[in-house]
Amino acid sequence: xSVKLNWIGYKTLVRKEIKxxxxxxxxxxxxxxxxMTLYFIIFGNLIGKRIGQMDGVxxxxxxxxxxxxxxxxxxxxxxxxxxxxxxxxxxxIEELLVSPLPSYVIVAGYxxxxxTRGLIVGFVVSLIAMQFTHIAVHNILITVSIAILTSxxxxxxxxxxxxxxxxxxxxxxxxxxxxxxLTYLGGVFYSISLLPEFWQKVSAFNPIFYIINGFRYxxxxxxxxxxxxxxxIILAFIGLLGGLCLWLVHTGxxxxx
Amino acid sequence: MQxxxxxxxxxxxxxxxxxxxxxxxSLSVEKGDFFALLGPNGxxxxxxxxxxxxxxxxxSGEVKVFGDSVQKNRSNAMRHLGxxxxxxxxxxxxxxxxxxxxxxxxxxxxxxxxxxxxxxxxRQLQLWDKHDKPSRQLSGGMKRRLMIARAMxxxxxxxxxxxPTAGVDIEIRREMWEFIKGINEAGTTVILTTHYLxxxxxxxxxxxxxxxxxxxxxxxxxxxLASLDMETFLLDLREPMSVPPSVEGISTRLLDSTQLEAIIxxxxxxxxxxxxxxxxxxxxxxxxxxxxxLEELFMRMINDxxxxxxxxxxx
Numbered sequence: 348x349s350v351k352l353n354w355i356g357y358k359t360l361v362r363k364e365i366k367x368x369x370x371x372x373x374x375x376x377x378x379x380x381x382x383m384t385l386y387f388i389i390f391g392n393l394i395g396k397r398i399g400q401m402d403g404v405x406x407x408x409x410x411x412x413x414x415x416x417x418x419x420x421x422x423x424x425x426x427x428x429x430x431x432x433x434x435x436x437x438x439x440i441e442e443l444l445v446s447p448l449p450s451y452v453i454v455a456g457y458x459x460x461x462x463t464r465g466l467i468v469g470f471v472v473s474l475i476a477m478q479f480t481h482i483a484v485h486n487i488l489i490t491v492s493i494a495i496l497t498s499x500x501x502x503x504x505x506x507x508x509x510x511x512x513x514x515x516x517x518x519x520x521x522x523x524x525x526x527x528x529l530t531y532l533g534g535v536f537y538s539i540s541l542l543p544e545f546w547q548k549v550s551a552f553n554p555i556f557y558i559i560n561g562f563r564y565x566x567x568x569x570x571x572x573x574x575x576x577x578x579x580i581i582l583a584f585i586g587l588l589g590g591l592c593l594w595l596v597h598t599g600x601x602x603x604x
Numbered sequence: 605m606q607x608x609x610x611x612x613x614x615x616x617x618x619x620x621x622x623x624x625x626x627x628x629x630s631l632s633v634e635k636g637d638f639f640a641l642l643g644p645n646g647x648x649x650x651x652x653x654x655x656x657x658x659x660x661x662x663x664s665g666e667v668k669v670f671g672d673s674v675q676k677n678r679s680n681a682m683r684h685l686g687x688x689x690x691x692x693x694x695x696x697x698x699x700x701x702x703x704x705x706x707x708x709x710x711x712x713x714x715x716x717x718x719x720x721x722x723x724x725x726x727r728q729l730q731l732w733d734k735h736d737k738p739s740r741q742l743s744g745g746m747k748r749r750l751m752i753a754r755a756m757x758x759x760x761x762x763x764x765x766x767x768p769t770a771g772v773d774i775e776i777r778r779e780m781w782e783f784i785k786g787i788n789e790a791g792t793t794v795i796l797t798t799h800y801l802x803x804x805x806x807x808x809x810x811x812x813x814x815x816x817x818x819x820x821x822x823x824x825x826x827x828x829l830a831s832l833d834m835e836t837f838l839l840d841l842r843e844p845m846s847v848p849p850s851v852e853g854i855s856t857r858l859l860d861s862t863q864l865e866a867i868i869x870x871x872x873x874x875x876x877x878x879x880x881x882x883x884x885x886x887x888x889x890x891x892x893x894x895x896x897x898l899e900e901l902f903m904r905m906i907n908d909x910x911x912x913x914x915x916x917x918x919x
């Protein structure tokens with residue numbers, strides 16, 4: 348009985364989140380599409396022509412997986428952090444906290460909403476990329492599964508940020524000072540083989556490096572790391588952050604007085 | 605055995621900053637009751653409501669809603685409960701219909717039923733013509749009624765209203781009273797906090813007063829009012845007076861030359877006062893209670909309790 352009730356609660360929460368994404372499409376879908384189009388034109392087309400090839404493929408094709416992943420990462424994270432913190436700040440998170448919904452349904456509902464935006468934007472960016480270069484997906488299962496898992500991972504990370512945030516500045520600090528640098532240094536625009544040995548070793552500590560390379564393997568069939576390692580790293584972080592989110596929502600840290 | 609709607613046992617709440625909001629409150633509310641929870645600002649009412657609705661964690665003690673423990677079986681306890689909070693806590697960018705339908709979904713109502721119930725309550729609370737407008741466009745009174753519709757959509761057995769009529773005009777307030785009375789008559793247990801003591805006196809059958817995190821009084825409204833031994837009246841006089849009439853057992857004073865205040869013990873007759881005024885050749889134009897009867901008792905209890913605290917700390 349409660350499974351059925353919780354399922355209805357989950358669907359309601361996901362519908363509400365999707366409606367929010369659609370209601371403010373000018374903020375959620377359009378800006379990343381414009382930004383990525385500029386990346387493709389400037390880095391891929393103009394500068395890329397001079398660079399030539401990277402790891403055996405032309406530079407435009409090389410950067411496509413990284414830019415798609417960058418969109419998935421920033422939009423999953425951004426959707427969660429703005430929606431969840433907005434609900435906390437506006438106090439309408441209380442609608443959920445006083446309801447009978449268990450913590451895992453609240454976490455799952457918000458994560459599904461954030462995943463939806465991350466994957467929609469990732470799909471839109473892929474369509475834009477197709478206007479600039481031909482992409483033959485090497486392994487559709489790996490490509491899709493890495494995209495889905497990545498959106499889950501960064502939705503969870505966004506939730507942790509939103510739970511601990513007390514003011515709007517707190518939800519801008521992590522994306523600006525941690526997420527963006529790690530994404531740029533995760534091999535979106537270059538192969539790790541270009542780096543000196545020391546920086547190659549440093550890159551090995553960047554989880555986003557594995558995610559981008561895992562996705563690149565799925566799309567292009569080539570990667571700086573093994574696909575197995577990428578899955579293990581992503582799943583380990585999902586387990587860690589998922590457990591943390593469940594514990595935080597269950598105990599009410601940052602949510603209940 | 606009939607379940608109690610609410611059982612609170614030895615409830616203690618100490619916030620992280622050291623403030624002791626509740627200091628061992630025990631209280632029960634019977635099924636079907638219309639119950640007033642009163643107390644001055646900062647007495648601990650909102651903390652208590654926060655704990656009942658699981659928005660605030662307890663330091664110790666237990667709360668049961670229709671037999672289900674909020675601390676041990678939160679989901680089941682919350683299914684019995686509807687909450688109308690003091691502050692607006694809905695998404696101002698969503699429409700009233702979405703807000704109410706979503707809340708129904710969180711309680712497991714199917715979408716067709718949620719839509720049906722949302723329309724029913726939005727119509728009853730005269731909000732249907734605004735159902736598809738962004739809720740930020742609603743007036744203050746409409747926002748309060750929206751929170752009542754949201755709390756009622758899953759038809760809870762216990763409805764808690766935290767100052768539902770604060771800041772709304774008298775016409776809307778009376779309409780809200782009628783609505784809430786109707787809900788109670790239909791079987792829903794209602795707990796109300798309010799600063800309008802007239803509201804508590806007119807609507808509620810039982811009452812609890814808390815002050816400084818402790819229960820000061822917990823009884824039925826009739827017994828409480830019966831314990832009132834003095835009443836204060838204001839009399840508007842046709843002719844001005846310079847000296848208040850002296851009447852045995854009644855304390856009188858002039859507020860101005862045509863307004864007389866009389867504090868009359870319950871066992872005394874008002875006739876004595878009118879006789880004295882008649883003898884002085886003063887005619888009374890009108891007479892009214894200076895304060896609401898419950899308000900008089902409330903102020904006395906709170907003042908007595910505050911005095912005890914002061915003396916206790918001085919000792």
